[in-house]
Amino acid sequence: MKILVPIKRVIDYNVRVRVKSDHSDVDLANVKMAINPFCEIAVEAAVRLREDGKADEVVAVSVGPKAVQEQLRTALAMGADRAIWVETAEDADLGPLGIAQLLAALVREEQPGLVLLGKQSIDGDNNQVGQMLAGLLGYPQGTFVSGLEVVDEGIEVVREVDGGLQTLALRLPAVITTDLRLNTPRFIRAPDIMKSRRKPIAHTGAEQLGVSPAAGPRLLAVHPPEPRAGGIRVESVGELLERLRQAQVI
Amino acid sequence: MRTLVIAEQDRGRLAPATLNVLGAAGELDGPCDLLVVGHDCAAAIESARVLPGVERVLVADAPVYADRLAENLAELVVAVAPGYSHLLAAASTSGKDLMPRAAALLGVNQVSEVIAVESPARFRRPIYAGNAIATVESDDPVKVLTVRQTAFAAVEPAGGTAEVVELEQVIEAVATRLVGEQLAESERPELTSARVVVSGGRGLGSREGFELVYRLADRLDAAVGASRAAVDAGFVANDLQVGQTGKVVAPELYIALGVSGAIQHLAGMKDSKVVVAINKDPDAPIFEVADYGLVADLFEAVPELIEAL
Ligand SMILES: Cc1cc2nc3c(=O)[nH]c(=O)nc-3n(C[C@H](O)[C@H](O)[C@H](O)COP(=O)(O)OP(=O)(O)OC[C@H]3O[C@@H](n4cnc5c(N)ncnc54)[C@H](O)[C@@H]3O)c2cc1C
Numbered sequence A: 001m002k003i004l005v006p007i008k009r010v011i012d013y014n015v016r017v018r019v020k021s022d023h024s025d026v027d028l029a030n031v032k033m034a035i036n037p038f039c040e041i042a043v044e045a046a047v048r049l050r051e052d053g054k055a056d057e058v059v060a061v062s063v064g065p066k067a068v069q070e071q072l073r074t075a076l077a078m079g080a081d082r083a084i085w086v087e088t089a090e091d092a093d094l095g096p097l098g099i100a101q102l103l104a105a106l107v108r109e110e111q112p113g114l115v116l117l118g119k120q121s122i123d124g125d126n127n128q129v130g131q132m133l134a135g136l137l138g139y140p141q142g143t144f145v146s147g148l149e150v151v152d153e154g155i156e157v158v159r160e161v162d163g164g165l166q167t168l169a170l171r172l173p174a175v176i177t178t179d180l181r182l183n184t185p186r187f188i189r190a191p192d193i194m195k196s197r198r199k200p201i202a203h204t205g206a207e208q209l210g211v212s213p214a215a216g217p218r219l220l221a222v223h224p225p226e227p228r229a230g231g232i233r234v235e236s237v238g239e240l241l242e243r244l245r246q247a248q249v250i
Numbered sequence B: 001m002r003t004l005v006i007a008e009q010d011r012g013r014l015a016p017a018t019l020n021v022l023g024a025a026g027e028l029d030g031p032c033d034l035l036v037v038g039h040d041c042a043a044a045i046e047s048a049r050v051l052p053g054v055e056r057v058l059v060a061d062a063p064v065y066a067d068r069l070a071e072n073l074a075e076l077v078v079a080v081a082p083g084y085s086h087l088l089a090a091a092s093t094s095g096k097d098l099m100p101r102a103a104a105l106l107g108v109n110q111v112s113e114v115i116a117v118e119s120p121a122r123f124r125r126p127i128y129a130g131n132a133i134a135t136v137e138s139d140d141p142v143k144v145l146t147v148r149q150t151a152f153a154a155v156e157p158a159g160g161t162a163e164v165v166e167l168e169q170v171i172e173a174v175a176t177r178l179v180g181e182q183l184a185e186s187e188r189p190e191l192t193s194a195r196v197v198v199s200g201g202r203g204l205g206s207r208e209g210f211e212l213v214y215r216l217a218d219r220l221d222a223a224v225g226a227s228r229a230a231v232d233a234g235f236v237a238n239d240l241q242v243g244q245t246g247k248v249v250a251p252e253l254y255i256a257l258g259v260s261g262a263i264q265h266l267a268g269m270k271d272s273k274v275v276v277a278i279n280k281d282p283d284a285p286i287f288e289v290a291d292y293g294l295v296a297d298l299f300e301a302v303p304e305l306i307e308a309l
């Protein structure tokens, strides 16, 4: 079985983003970028399935400008066998649907048995691409997954849902999106990086894939959130209680 | 313009989040219908009929919908969608599972986690773990939205007189099957709608240590929440996680015990009205959002607090 893993280049999760003073967007100049944490978990899950003999090839794919090759290298260093860069312009007006349309075309070419994505990007926080991709392809979906097991008829996934946990059996091919507790991604060592340099990154684009991807909702403005009014330090449990009673919350 | 709200269900009953989504729907012009999907959902239909502002309750009650799987529910939503300008659901795990799939089948984008309706086409939503708020506009012929429950007031669960319309469509899920569920049973208030939330972090040290959180919550009739670290360490189950990738809460009182205040945690609770933090590290970032911060060892301060309440 072949596994396709779409990954996204995003701001490093430790960085606190700032809004540009003209409110046009957030300021990403000179900000540390990384592979989206959920995508990293997806790569790890795919590589483990191959190591366990449940899959024979792991293909990482990213949509975006040239810089996404850095994150594709990370995926290759983690153990992906090859990568595909779907090039789009720096200022391409893509939304989750557009990304899903490009990925759907790629899935039709590559015919993977499983597509493993992150459940959400930590920048856009959309939580949409996997579900959209599954819809476009007519594949079953297992979202927010914290456990998975390949079984005879397909794959069983444990989903983290509001009420607790849910187990679904999906027929293959299927789309799965990862939650945090699926695994802890491996640490990349220097030899892995060396080896990854010899692995191929293929190049394609919307035109070659025969897709004119949909634009996303228009971004009109970005504002910082309402700041919270400054609080105070209390010296004792007694003072805390007094304050809470004054504030009439207990 | 006409809005369809997809009801949120919890084991055959209408979940509170539906009332907040109807609150958001009320900010759009035009009439509103409610779609109730499931099996044996008589109780949900009864509650839905009397919701104010709902003209029609569309009911798809059939065994094939019992497990509420995105695969066939999305097709049902698409079948019902013609005639609607807006499709709304809660930004719950089931809304997030279902709506993007339906949007893609309709060939439109989705606007996720809406926190404000500026016009029928213009919405505000948090991005970057709530560190920025985007204003977006959609030209799509039908707007598909998931709504952040805590950002909209709930409508009263009474006073309406909706017409009930049974839907004929029976659509099966062919490639997805429910194997089992492990749902948390709790007598406590539900986390996302509770008036008071007591949350525990890694600072509780162990599953036994976490008992302290439950004891304080009992005193305050509060819901219990947790940081990711506390869930990862196995102190509590995943359904209690608060944050960017867990639940978003905005209670009147949020008490954080042994939580450092990582941005991903703050994303889920910083709209709480009053925040209390007890942490032994005076530099913990949680104090930046706390109205009342107490620098103390929680194993001393919390028992004292329980005693004094
Ligand atoms: C070239 C480019 C231009 C953009 N321009 C704009 C713009 O003008 N305005 C704006 O608001 N946003 C813009 N974006 C952001 C874009 O809207 C989001 O990347 C897209 O909508 C997906 O949303 P998300 O990442 O929040 O998806 P989510 O649904 O949260 O992501 C879930 C998963 O989908 C997969 N995925 C997401 N994106 C990609 C990708 N690019 N490649 C491979 N896999 C992916 C990953 O597995 C990810 O974990 C742009 C992005 C790109 C790449």
Ligand SMILES: Cc1cc2nc3c(=O)[nH]c(=O)nc-3n(C[C@H](O)[C@H](O)[C@H](O)COP(=O)(O)OP(=O)(O)OC[C@H]3O[C@@H](n4cnc5c(N)ncnc54)[C@H](O)[C@@H]3O)c2cc1C
Pocket (backbone or CB within 6 Å): A013, A037, A038, A122, A180, B200, B201, B202, B203, B204, B226, B227, B228, B229, B230, B241, B242, B243, B244, B245, B246, B247, B257, B258, B259, B260, B261, B262, B263, B264, B265, B268, B278, B279, B280, B281, B284, B296, B297, B298, B299
């Ligand atoms: C993609 C991504 C998504 C994430 N999503 C979430 C999310 O949704 N929710 C979430 O919570 N996290 C999330 N995280 C994790 C987040 O970054 C933090 O790691 C996590 O919130 C830390 O949990 P904590 O505060 O309990 O633990 P720590 O950061 O370890 O803090 C423990 C605190 O307890 C205090 N303490 C210890 N002992 C005592 C004592 N005896 N008395 C008083 N105080 C004490 C310490 O001073 C410390 O401040 C996410 C991370 C990533 C990368």
